[in-house]
Amino acid sequence: MTQVAGVATIPLANSALDDLPVTLADVVAARERITPFIHRTPLLRCEALSAMTRTRLGLKAENFQKTGSFKARGALNALLRLSPEQRERGIVTLSAGNHGQGLAWAAAKFGVRCAVFMPETATPSKVAAIRGYGAEAHFAPVMERVFAAMEAHREAHGMHFVHPFGDPAIIAGQGTVGLEILEDGPETEAISVCVGGGGLLAGIAVAVKSQRPEIRIVGAEPEGAPTVSRGLAAGRPITLESITTVADGLSAPFGAETTHAIIARLVDDVVLLTDDEIMAALRLILERAKVLVEPAGAAGVAALLNGAAGLAPGTAAVATLSGGNIDTGRLRALL
Known part of the structure; x- marks a missing residue:
């Protein structure tokens, strides 16, 4: 090779x-x-x-x-495009794990609060890495219900949503x-x-x-x-x-x-x-x-x-x- x-x-x-x-x-x-x-x-x-x-x-x-x-690439670019007001509010996302890790890593580099919503079945090492970068880890029973849980948290805390792929x-x-x-x-x-x-x-x-x-x-x-x-x-x-x-x-x-x-x-x-x-x-x-x-x-x-x-x-x-x-x-x- x-x-x-x-x-x-x-x-x-x-x-x-x-x-x-x-x-x-x-x-x-x-x-x-x-x-x-x-x-x-x-x-x-x-x-x-x-x-x-x-x-x-x-x-x-x-x-x-x-x-x-690869998720670190997009996550970092998205974070660097945020306005000062958006950074101050903090960011929230949903992820199976890899986007969450990328966004948590990027947020840690620039001192931005980050919350990641995942299914309860998320890979433990991915969850540990997200927490290791200093982000909050939240869970929903299955992936299909993660968005609703994340959206409720976003509205309650006024955070900025970083879409995982859109x-x-x-x-x-x-x-x-x-x-x-x-x-x-x-x-x-x-x-x-x-x-x-x-x-x-x-x-x-x-x-x-x-x-x-x-x-x-x-x-x-x-x-x-x-x-x-x-x-x-x-x-x-x-x-x-x-x-x-x-x-x-x-x-x-x-x-x-x-x-x-x-x-x-x-x-x-x-x-x-x-x-x-x-x-x-x-x-x-x-x-x-x-x-x-x-x-x-x-x-x-x-x-x-x-x-x-x-x-x-x-x-x-x-x-x-x-x-x-x-x-x-x-x-x-x-x-």
């Missing part, structure tokens, strides 16, 4: 996409804003996984990012992953992106399609949490009645207008994966690439392993390893 050396490029504007909720200029500005605080994560190569997926595969290792996932500043921050993929892998022909609420998928789509519209972008979503794919089928964001997936990091209970508009316009396909397919990918990433990811972080590779991404043999592909926050006890049970 090797790391691909970075090559700087200057993004070019695409005026045809300037009507989207987030533009390439927003993503470039986000990178300038957050670069002093985050890691530039590696683009790794693994010959074994390339052979298994019949691609020339790169792995964008966001599990090595601050807080263990905030344009969040999307722009996540889009910096796409800029790095193009710079470190200029030969890239396709990108398979893990998708829950769609912030990462939308951000990468803006960053990539604005410069290289021929690159195929595919979202990889668990069939037990099909928020984005059902929203695309309905022509609008939808709310799920139930969620059942091993990939808790991809368990968004509802969609957002911003991500929906970008994904519907720019993303080539969103495919559904079974839990078994996601876990098979997780095991192979660990065994062959020697990299540990959480189930959500394996979805992009899973869509390549089962052929759902629809790539021709030999395609220069990149899969996002979106996060690596998994309890050792749960890992033992899953493996």
Whole structure:
């Protein structure tokens, strides 16, 4: 397994996409804003996984990012865009864990009060990290009821809501992953992106399609949490009645207008994966690439392993390893 050396490029504007909720200029500005605080994560190569997926595969290792996932990028960008009045009020969000960690980390760096609402089933290590950064951790019985609990708290305490994936500043921050993929892998022909609420998928789509519209972008979503794919089928964001997936990091209970508009316009396909397919990918990433990811972080590779991404043999592909926050006890049970 090797790391691909970075090559700087200057993004070019695409005026045809300037009507989207987030533009390439927003993503470039986000990178300038957050670069002093985050890691530039590696683009790794693994010959074994390339052979298994019949691609020339790169792995964008966001599990090595601050807080263990790409979420730190968008969270920090959103926090840095807040007004002094909003910072003073404090911020509140809902999360399966990774966005909460990213926002708690960002808030701690700038002395902003932060409250995170999660389901009671949230991964203990994610909850511990959120508290470790000094944020408040609150819970609802299941993910589908977290928003209502958070909204009641927000109204009672006058806090500012930072949307976990629909905030344009969040999307722009996540889009910096796409800029790095193009710079470190200029030969890239396709990108398979893990998708829950769609912030990462939308951000990468803006960053990539604005410069290289021929690159195929595919979202990889668990069939037990099909928020984005059902929203695309309905022509609008939808709310799920139930969620059942091993990939808790991809368990968004509802969609957002911003991500929906970008994904519907720019993303080539969103495919559904079974839990078994996601876990098979997780095991192979660990065994062959020697990299540990959480189930959500394996979805992009899973869509390549089962052929759902629809790539021709030999395609220069990149899969996002979106996060690596998994309890050792749960890992033992899953493996």
